[in-house]
Amino acid sequence: MHEMSIAQNIVQIALEHTQAGERIEQVVISVGELSGIEIDALQFGFSAVTNNTAAQGAILTIETVPGSIFCMNCLAQFDYHSRTDPCPKCRQHQYVVIEGNEMKVKHIEVN
Numbered sequence: 001m002h003e004m005s006i007a008q009n010i011v012q013i014a015l016e017h018t019q020a021g022e023r024i025e026q027v028v029i030s031v032g033e034l035s036g037i038e039i040d041a042l043q044f045g046f047s048a049v050t051n052n053t054a055a056q057g058a059i060l061t062i063e064t065v066p067g068s069i070f071c072m073n074c075l076a077q078f079d080y081h082s083r084t085d086p087c088p089k090c091r092q093h094q095y096v097v098i099e100g101n102e103m104k105v106k107h108i109e110v111n
Contacts, residue, residue: 003038006103007045011055014108024055028107032100034067034083067100 014027027046031037039062046060067080074090080100086093 003041004045004049006037007042007049010046010060010105011049011053013105014055014058015053017108018054018110022054022110024050024058024108025111026059026061026107026109027055027105028061028063028109030063030065030102030104030106032065032067032102033081034097034100035103037103039064063106065100065102068098069095070098071095 010027010029014024018024031039031042042062043060046058050056050058067082068077069080069087070077071087071090071092071094073092073094074087076087076089077098078088080095080097083097087095
């Protein structure tokens with residue numbers, strides 16, 4: 001379950017941006033729909049790794065970034081939802097993911 005290590009990294013990033021005595025209330029991240037990250041597993045992992053830290057009880061808010069590809073065969077760009085699907089125009093698999101492969105920590109709310 002690589003989501004657990006991703007959750008650990010998110011918490012580590014959040015903790016690095018807090019001062020002594022501050023508590024993390026919320027972490028907002030963006031996750032690309034083509035990233036392969038299982039959202040439910042990430043939420044579970046986040047809850048588990050925040051125990052006994054300044055992030056215990058923090059809310060993890062996840063914003064989804066839609067996938068987008070550029071087809072190198074027909075030179076078209078499309079919204080895309082699955083890495084296993086061919087290009088919707090030419091039906092080939094020769095494309096580059098432009099967006100939707102990323103995961104970013106966007107905002108950390110502390111108290």
